[in-house]
Amino acid sequence: MSDRPPTPSRLEHWDRRMEVPLALASFAFLGAYAVHVLARDLQEVWHDVCLSVTLGSWAFFVVDYLVRLRLSGLAPHRFLRAHPLDALVVLLPLLRPLRMVNLYGRVQRRHGPKLSLYGRVMVYSGLSVSLLGFAGSLTVYHHEVDAPGATIVTFGDSVWWTCATLATVGYGDVSPVTPVGRVTAVGLMACGLALLGAVTGSFSSWLIQAFTREDEKRPPGDSPGA
Amino acid sequence: MSDRPPTPSRLEHWDRRMEVPLALASFAFLGAYAVHVLARDLQEVWHDVCLSVTLGSWAFFVVDYLVRLRLSGLAPHRFLRAHPLDALVVLLPLLRPLRMVNLYGRVQRRHGPKLSLYGRVMVYSGLSVSLLGFAGSLTVYHHEVDAPGATIVTFGDSVWWTCATLATVGYGDVSPVTPVGRVTAVGLMACGLALLGAVTGSFSSWLIQAFTREDEKRPPGDSPGA
Amino acid sequence: MSDRPPTPSRLEHWDRRMEVPLALASFAFLGAYAVHVLARDLQEVWHDVCLSVTLGSWAFFVVDYLVRLRLSGLAPHRFLRAHPLDALVVLLPLLRPLRMVNLYGRVQRRHGPKLSLYGRVMVYSGLSVSLLGFAGSLTVYHHEVDAPGATIVTFGDSVWWTCATLATVGYGDVSPVTPVGRVTAVGLMACGLALLGAVTGSFSSWLIQAFTREDEKRPPGDSPGA
Amino acid sequence: MSDRPPTPSRLEHWDRRMEVPLALASFAFLGAYAVHVLARDLQEVWHDVCLSVTLGSWAFFVVDYLVRLRLSGLAPHRFLRAHPLDALVVLLPLLRPLRMVNLYGRVQRRHGPKLSLYGRVMVYSGLSVSLLGFAGSLTVYHHEVDAPGATIVTFGDSVWWTCATLATVGYGDVSPVTPVGRVTAVGLMACGLALLGAVTGSFSSWLIQAFTREDEKRPPGDSPGA
Known part of the structure; x- marks a missing residue:
């Protein structure tokens, strides 16, 4: 910054x-x-x-x-x-796997055709969130699986819980009960929600941009509609 | 992109x-x-x-x-x-029903008066979300209805669950328990939230635009307030 | 539109x-x-x-x-x-109570000092959401209170449920079980979330604007920081 | 305003x-x-x-x-x-602790290197939310701990509940049951969500800005990609 x-x-x-x-x-x-x-x-x-x-x-x-x-x-x-x-x-x-996202960026920059600005923000944030989510699922599963009264008892539960958390849906059918699991969960919310906000925000902007461009294409003139 | x-x-x-x-x-x-x-x-x-x-x-x-x-x-x-x-x-x-949204766009373009940019984004995203939600409800219901321990036991439950999920409210009174149901749910969250984010984002922009325009109308001058 | x-x-x-x-x-x-x-x-x-x-x-x-x-x-x-x-x-x-919001706007326009653009969007959306929420709480309570297996059994529960729903938190400790209650809930989500999105979006914009203005005030120069 | x-x-x-x-x-x-x-x-x-x-x-x-x-x-x-x-x-x-955020701003302004606009919005909102969350956790714990049927029985539960609420995840594994606790919760949602919306919004804007700047750096030219 x-x-x-x-x-x-x-x-x-x-x-x-x-x-x-x-x-x-x-x-x-x-x-x-x-x-x-x-x-x-x-x-x-x-x-x-x-x-x-x-x-x-x-x-x-x-x-x-x-x-x-x-x-x-x-x-x-x-x-x-x-x-x-x-x-x-x-x-x-x-x-640490977030470093892999950087690598992806470099590979993509050299070889592929360039994505639009919003496209890159979405890909970058989406990849980061996926890696974060995977790492978070592992950690939570690791600490919850043997805890008494745990609802997260398989890795599938943990992944399901991670997805529901990152989407801020939070059903609560499974949720961490150990202190370490809950601290991980809070970290996951903090990082994940900001990154996912960037994904959805970029998607909105990209969609609006696509509609604006379509407006400009059809009539030869100006006035992109309002 | x-x-x-x-x-x-x-x-x-x-x-x-x-x-x-x-x-x-x-x-x-x-x-x-x-x-x-x-x-x-x-x-x-x-x-x-x-x-x-x-x-x-x-x-x-x-x-x-x-x-x-x-x-x-x-x-x-x-x-x-x-x-x-x-x-x-x-x-x-x-x-696939997302194609129908395209069709709607073409019909509407030919016949009706043109909606504003934000209006079209809202209509497009809203229709897409509705169709996605309907397809998602069907799939989840299909896989949950006979599962042991399922809480989604009627199609009404499934629709209710879909709405609560797309709004990211996620009460958790009903939620999928089968692997296929949960994978569908994650897909629904991923697609639905981005589209609904576009709807609410466009609505905000449209509302702010409407207020700005009102500002400009009343006094003949400039300064749209800040 | x-x-x-x-x-x-x-x-x-x-x-x-x-x-x-x-x-x-x-x-x-x-x-x-x-x-x-x-x-x-x-x-x-x-x-x-x-x-x-x-x-x-x-x-x-x-x-x-x-x-x-x-x-x-x-x-x-x-x-x-x-x-x-x-x-x-x-x-x-x-x-219908949304009409009252219009009235508020007219009263405020005549008498009080003018609020900023974002301030007005926030007040307008905030008032609309409050009235919607109140009307929604009433309707849900009306249909849930005598239903078998209902968790919303007092008006307080209904208001609490409405707030948790509009904030998209959705604890699920109380939630509607009747068809009419659930349809009302979905309507509440659809209207409320768009309006609340406008409130939080305007708040963000206003905050960023306030910080930008502060930047411009202190040094006499230009460069609003980046 | x-x-x-x-x-x-x-x-x-x-x-x-x-x-x-x-x-x-x-x-x-x-x-x-x-x-x-x-x-x-x-x-x-x-x-x-x-x-x-x-x-x-x-x-x-x-x-x-x-x-x-x-x-x-x-x-x-x-x-x-x-x-x-x-x-x-x-x-x-x-x-009241929100005043401390002001103090932080003044200290930071005098001594440290200046953060970017979005950086400051994030720091300011983030600090406010943390203090709000802490105060909210205290209040809710204070009123819930001795209530019959309470699920928030330790301060840890209260902090966990606060984090899940502010992230709008709302698992519902713990949630307030007393009127005062619920009113505090609603206040926390109202303030916290607006502030956190500002954090995630600024983060998105900052990320998009960072990508745009990177675009402008590599080729000497203009066209920041679209």
């Missing part, structure tokens, strides 16, 4: 080189955590492997953050201010 | 000729499916008739899609990108 | 003369209905009085509508298109 | 001098009320102390309001119109 442009060249060089490794680490992190949470009757040793992968990716991201901080030449608190999402992702590793 | 204008002439000619048949097929599809789902004590043979009509309309839409793809002269993935709704409608036939 | 300006002079004259009588009739209608619904242990005769007042006001509004249709010189369907709210109010008399 | 600029100089002088004392009084008010509500097994005498602090801060705010009214030289109803939030805060002391 600060307007100061980040210092370029060496930092940009690093960013470009780390793009693919970081994306792979993100996949590894989310995948390993998912296996750890969902495959409950796996052998002990595999759970240890998953945990190692998870923690390894985490360490990798911390190192990346520190290198980028160093290369930027900014004081830590200024760097934090300029890249708030990155810091958040280091603290809350489950938000 | 892509800005490339679709190639005209032969494709447009086809579109114009198929308008009425496609609309009839949409009605037939939705009607036959509705009878199949709702008339539970109908004779076996009639269910078969309904199913045939449903599948026949589906085939008709697939053929139409392929012809239009051919006439457009575009590669399949480019055609898909230029007409995403049409492809979705071929895959998820219950969204 | 049509842009055609309504014909003036005689119609306007009638409007101005009927302003106070119509507002009184609105109050009478809503008041009599409220007494009829809420005062359940009233004597039979008083219920008849209330019903007569209710029906009398209704008749009065129908007459007013017909006179205005006549004076406008428009064909019925054009008049309907130009004044959709008025026709709706004749069909669904419980929406 | 009125556009009349408040009279300056002496009033401004007073405002600047009272800034810190008023903020301290706000903290004292909220803190003392929180201790009074949450520390249920405290000795009687400490509850009396808390109550005194609470009432003392209240009195302090009333005095401040009267002094500012006097200094402004405006008639009471005009002052009320120009500073509606201040009057509300005197009547409903639990909204």
Whole structure:
């Protein structure tokens, strides 16, 4: 949100080189955590492997953050201010998959035909919400599944609960009962609703734009109707 | 969302000729499916008739899609990108009634006085939501009615649940319990909320516009108040 | 939503003369209905009085509508298109109190200092929602109170349910179970959410405007920050 | 919402001098009320102390309001119109912490780098909502905890309920049952939803702005994509 442009060249060089490794680490992190949470009757040793992968990716991201901080030449608190999402992702590793969205943006920018402004906002926010929702479902399921009196007892319940929460429908047929589950839920609401608001807002704007353009096309003149 | 204008002439000619048949097929599809789902004590043979009509309309839409793809002269993935709704409608036939909204637009354009921009967005989105909601109610009812522990046991419950879901109120007095019902519900939320957001957003804009215009009318001057 | 300006002079004259009588009739209608619904242990005769007042006001509004249709010189369907709210109010008399909002606007316009554009949208929509909510609470309570298995058993419950519905929170601790109650609920959602969307949208716009203005005040210059 | 600029100089002088004392009084008010509500097994005498602090801060705010009214030289109803939030805060002391948001704004303005317009709207609304939510949780917990049939039985439940309400999710697993709790809930919905609407609206606008700016950066040209 600060307007100061980040210092370029060496930092940009690093960013470009780390793009693919970081994306792979993100996949590894989310995948390993998912296996750890969902495959409950796996052998002990595999759970240890998953945990190692998870923690390894985490360490990798911390190192990346520190290198980028160093290369930027900014004081830590200024760097934090300029890249708030990155810091958040280091603290809350489950938000890390949001980095994958960046990667998607870069891939799409190079290869595909360019989407409209609203289209990109929708795709970006939609992808972020999906990843957030998946990570949130995992966390909530992880903490709820063995809690006494829990209503979220399968991963399907957890995904259903996540969808109903993100849509702000909130049936209440299933809902978290543990403190950790509820804190995760609140975080999910806070992030998810803002992002989904961006999706629906962009969709509205895009729809209105499409109708305006149609107006302008048919009669050759001006007056886009009102 | 892509800005490339679709190639005209032969494709447009086809579109114009198929308008009425496609609309009839949409009605037939939705009607036959509705009878199949709702008339539970109908004779076996009639269910078969309904199913045939449903599948026949589906085939008709697939053929139409392929012809239009051919006439457009575009590669399949480019055609898909230029007409995403049409492809979705071929895959998820219950969204097909959205075509009827197009038809309404064309009828209204020819005969009636022109609605304002926001008015058209509202009418378009509102009609789409109604058809989506009806199709969603049917699907959910179809899959829930015989499920053990279901709370949606009549079609009225299903419609009530759909309305509460689309308004994001989500009382939770009735809610789907089967996997298919829940997946339908999530699809309904995703499509419905974006469309309803367009309705309420346009309504707000229209209201603010109406008040601004009133401001400008009364004193002959400028300053629309702030 | 049509842009055609309504014909003036005689119609306007009638409007101005009927302003106070119509507002009184609105109050009478809503008041009599409220007494009829809420005062359940009233004597039979008083219920008849209330019903007569209710029906009398209704008749009065129908007459007013017909006179205005006549004076406008428009064909019925054009008049309907130009004044959709008025026709709706004749069909669904419980929406009639919305006329009082108009009256408020006229009173406020003459006497008080002018509110800003967003302020007026908020006041107008807020008042409309309050009246709608009150009328909706009455109707739902009326139909739910004696239904078997009802959770809305006091007028307080009904008001609480209305507020939770209009805010789209929808706890589901109380919710209508009768068909009429549910249809009213859906109508309430449809009207209320659009109006409340206008309130929150205007509030956001107003807040952003207030912050922009503050920006412009402090430094003498331009650049309103971004 | 009125556009009349408040009279300056002496009033401004007073405002600047009272800034810190008023903020301290706000903290004292909220803190003392929180201790009074949450520390249920405290000795009687400490509850009396808390109550005194609470009432003392209240009195302090009333005095401040009267002094500012006097200094402004405006008639009471005009002052009320120009500073509606201040009057509300005197009547409903639990909204008083909203003053702290003002203080934050002033601190941030002097020391930190300036946030963008949308950033400030988000921070301001977000802080207001947090304080409102905290005050609301306290009030609801205070009135619900001993009510028969209450589902909100711990402060954690109350905070969880507040978050689900403000996000308009409304699971309904816990919800207020006492009249005072429900009235507080309705107030919380009314204030909170408007403020949160401003947060999500600003976030959308900020996101779209960020994407637009990125568009403008890459190619040197104009056309920000559409």
